Amino acid sequence: MTIKALGYAAQHSFSRLKPMEFEREEAGAHEVQIDVLYCGVCHSDVHQAENDWANTVYPCVPGHEVVGRVAAVGAGVTLHKVGDLVGVGCMIDSCRSCEPCHAHEEQYCEGPNSWLATYNGPMVPAAKAPDGRNMYGRDNTYGGYSNVVVVKEDFVLKIPASLPIEAAAPILCAGVTTFSPMKHWGVKAGDKIGVLGFGGLGEMALKIARALGAEVTMFTTTEEKIAEATKLGAKGVLESDTEALKSLARTFDFILSTVPEKHKADPFIPTLKRNGTFVAVGELGPMPGYNNQEVIMHRRSLAGSLIGSIAETQEILDFCAKHQIAPDVEVIPIQDINKAYKKVKSGDVRFRYVIDMASLKQEMAEA
Amino acid sequence: MTIKALGYAAQHSFSRLKPMEFEREEAGAHEVQIDVLYCGVCHSDVHQAENDWANTVYPCVPGHEVVGRVAAVGAGVTLHKVGDLVGVGCMIDSCRSCEPCHAHEEQYCEGPNSWLATYNGPMVPAAKAPDGRNMYGRDNTYGGYSNVVVVKEDFVLKIPASLPIEAAAPILCAGVTTFSPMKHWGVKAGDKIGVLGFGGLGEMALKIARALGAEVTMFTTTEEKIAEATKLGAKGVLESDTEALKSLARTFDFILSTVPEKHKADPFIPTLKRNGTFVAVGELGPMPGYNNQEVIMHRRSLAGSLIGSIAETQEILDFCAKHQIAPDVEVIPIQDINKAYKKVKSGDVRFRYVIDMASLKQEMAEA
DSSP states (O other), X not given: OEEEEEEEEBSSTTSXXXXXXXXXXXXXXXXXXXXXXXXXXXXXXXXXXXXXTXXXXXXXXXXXXXXXXXXXXXXXXXXXXXXOEEEEOSEEEOOSSSHHHHTTOGGGOOSTTOOEESXXXXXXXXXXXTTSOOTTSXXXXXXXXXXXXEEEGXXXXXXXXXXXXXXXXXXXXXXXXXHHHHHHTTOOTTOEEEEEOOSHHHHHHHHHHHHTTOEEEEEESOHHHHHHHHHTTOEEEETTOHHHHHHTTTOEEEEEEOOSSOOOSTTTGGGEEEEEEEEEOSOOSEEOOEEHXXXXXXXXXXXXXXXXXXXXXXXXXXXXXXXXXXXXEEEEEGGGHHHHHHHHHHTOOSSEEEEEGGGHHHHHHHO | OEEEEEEEEBSSTTSOOEEEEEEXXXXXXXXXXXXXXXXXXXXXXXXXXTTTTSOOOSSBOOOOOEEEEEEEEOTTOOSOOTTOEEEEOSEEEOOSSSHHHHTTOGGGOOSTTOOEESSSSBSSOGGGXXXXXXXXXXXXXXXXXXXXXXXXXXXXXXXXXXXXXXXXXXXXXHHHHHHHHHHHTTOOTTOEEEEEXXXXXXXHXXXXXXXXXXXXEEEESOHHHHHHHHHTTOEEEETTOHHHHHHTTTOEEEEEEOOSSOOOSTTTGGGEEEEEEEEEOSOOSEEOOEEHHHHHHTTOEEEEOOSOOHHXXXXXXXXXXXXXXXXXXXXXXXXXXXXXXXHHHHTOOSSEEEEEGGGHHHHHHHO
């Protein structure tokens, strides 16, 4: 059995997102049907819709920062009930049998199709899978820019009641993507942390690191953003200020780069302490060369990290609720999505667009 | 008071090494005077003599893999006595007051002049020190290509009696440089380890990793070296064999690159497991760009590591004695040093030249 759904989709890499009707499978025994209330707009939505990674399956319905209310549950569901406020992040399933899955790190799933992304199907499509199969039986999942999603219950997160609903959405990707590496590399109270890039991820990184008790320096590109950093309790430094960078030699325990494009680590490596790590989470393509002398001399590392596990996503939702931190969002109707994409591309958004899915009703009335 | 010494020195970046008479300070209260028996020839000796790092002070007497016998001790020396077989590695002193020194990681000394190198003076010369001073009072130390060295007692290592004397020399640099990162990143029995570069460091890495119980794959450039790897109990793979590399996806817990020049990590990054680390210890200059997608997708790291601490040097000497492993060396008279340098540069040495310092007597007779 299927249910009717309505979403916004890109039909081609060059086309604007437009309304699209489609069908979803009804919730199975261990699945939850969720009425979408809000969905965050992630920079990667733009990359995916425009096929920047050359792996987009069309039509493409983006959206992996989904907050909604449970509308129906399968017969075997025990974790959620109708009416619960819940969230869905980047993943909706994984192979459940590989070593990372057993270690509760589904985001590194090594199954033949890796994890099942909330939109754009499994991370490894059949054509690239070792045996040419697709264990999920789905080529192209449709994401949260829609009125309804159906998700396996153990990939559904609980949204704490004390979080503003619309602000909870970006925690599901931007929040956990910055929290997971901080947790993995052991960021703790008293540590000195550098953050590169002051967009949706950078803002969450700042707030989470501060709540962990760390001292945060934001590296950014404008005086305006430095003022913004100061307001949020961080120190701001212009990336281009070589004197300031020099004075920060061997300062940071950890640097998180959220920059979503090719960028040099070299100016920042000398600001790491001995054993310090520079983790780039934003750029999924080539990084430029670097001076290994600065890496060797203080046993530094360059690393990467991918979103975060389901357990870490719940942890950071609860952490944000406890510490009363949430991303700064601008709520938009879905009809403004193409305008919003332009601003995301130019870096003009401060800090995260979140779609109010009630705006879809207008399309439904028209349909 | 000073003592007369004889060594081999480069007077300029372009000149061959030739005999040079010079003076050393007599052993102070906590110092040991050592008659040099053997000295290893490290690839970095060639780089330093030829000013490849643009920091060489001339005349340059190389040599930081020194094995000898204690000839005299200062009044306060308690760790060594006359007649002891001892070793001196890359360092002969450090600031003793920074955090890394307190943590017994003198190789990462953050004192104003960093550590005092066995040759070519302190790592940070006065001209580059924050206050323009040189805490060691020495601009240019002279290394082990000489008949005698004088070293602070706590930077002098004990050579276990069961090690072949001449083969102990390379353990002091090549051995500890490969052992230290294996220890730091927790290489253990059952791990799968990749090693890049099959020279002096690569051979030690292979032997130490095997003795630790790891399974070793050597990436190398010739069929001949693959046969060599097999003989030593490792698997050999041609760096250029893309099919073999593909079949090794997500195989290694740890990769150690000993390649002493700019080289791509990209072909090897996909062969690392989740959380695996690629550590480059050989190249002290620029490394090329890399694909961050492969780094992010399995939370991999690129790192560097510098020689090893004094404690780790003693540990690896004792470990090699216990496991009866030693580098494969070719003993040469010092008169052959310039020929040897040519072979080191062309990669023709298998695996480590060690100078028999008895050959210096010929020069002394002539002097």
